Amino acid sequence: MFAAAELDESIRKPVSESASAQERADLLEDLYLPISPEGGNLLYSLVRAARPDTIVEFGTSFGISTMYLAAAVADNGTGHVYGTEMNAAKIAHARANLDGAGVGENVTILEGDALETLTELPGPIGLVLLDGWKNLCLPVLRQLESRLEPGALVVADDITFPTMADYLAYVRDPANGYVTVAFPVEDGMEISCWTAGSVG
Template identity: 55%
Template sequence: MTSTLDTEPVAGLIAELYERAAAVPRPGPTTASGPSDPPRSAAEQAKAAEDRYMPISPDSGRLMYSLIRAARPHTLVEFGMSYGISTLHLAAAVRDNGVGHLYTTELSEKKIAAAQHTFADAGLADVVTILDGDALETLRTVDGEIGFVLFDGWKDLYLPVLELLEPRLSTGCLLIADNTESPGAAPYLERVRLPANGYTSVNFPGKEADTMELSCRV
């Protein structure tokens, strides 16, 4: 059996999105505000980044697809959808598992509209719910035990999002945090790397100078 990830229309859509992403200059590691920037709301940050794709690497996408196929979580959460490249990898795994539902978050109306069309074209819209708005509010609506989380939004919100979700994480829940070389991700890393907090965690290289953190709720 060939995976949904490697068959049309999903494979072609992922390739097309990566091509579009490559044509847009990629910014450095992102946080909700820089040290010398005036405070900006999450909505203002999303508006400023609405043309940026900021995708995970293809290898990272395949890793997450494989982990989800193996773990078979019923409820999955993605913090930071952007244009939906990572979402397609996660949703393809949900489809092939035949069980589960993915909740993804996004503030940019432009990205949400584009991703809705992409998920429909991919035939995956029924396994994905886009939570439109501030993730610290919208993620409160996700019911049930959470078995997989991808952190790929503003890095300094990784820890607040984890703290929001933590009471609902199942034992064995897998957490992947992208761009953990960013200073904004440091509080999150401190949390998941301390065994007393109930996690086991490992860091590994991602795309270019990026790193990713894979953690398990034990």
């Protein structure tokens, strides 16, 4: 899948800044838009260590990052991954990929706008991966915040993108309840621990 994803740049289509999230998702439905292999290994390790019962992934695409999360859940013997994706074709590909890897039963993919589909997802949420449209990472996090369990991990991908500036300013401000660190994988990841709900 990573080899196929390397072709993304050769088939990437220009997308207008004014395009809606759904329009962008449909225009880029052939692109994998994956995390890096190192980022995948990091996600797997975090899930194995934290053993969260509920994992939320904003931006499933073809399911590469989902596969790392679901494999860790399977190896832990506990937990469930809730992915989000706007494009129906990508959801079909992701489900096929996850089933082919033998981890499909550990994942539910919610179709549609994550700001709507995640509204009813119950907490507590133990780990969040933010890898969807970068301008929506902060709104998605703010929507989930009241359901984060104390010590929950929030991982944001592609933090070198200029469109992640508002997100980074938010999680790096101690007043907002996070202890956070940048991790040097391709395009960067920010790993933030939610402390606002912790005692002491």
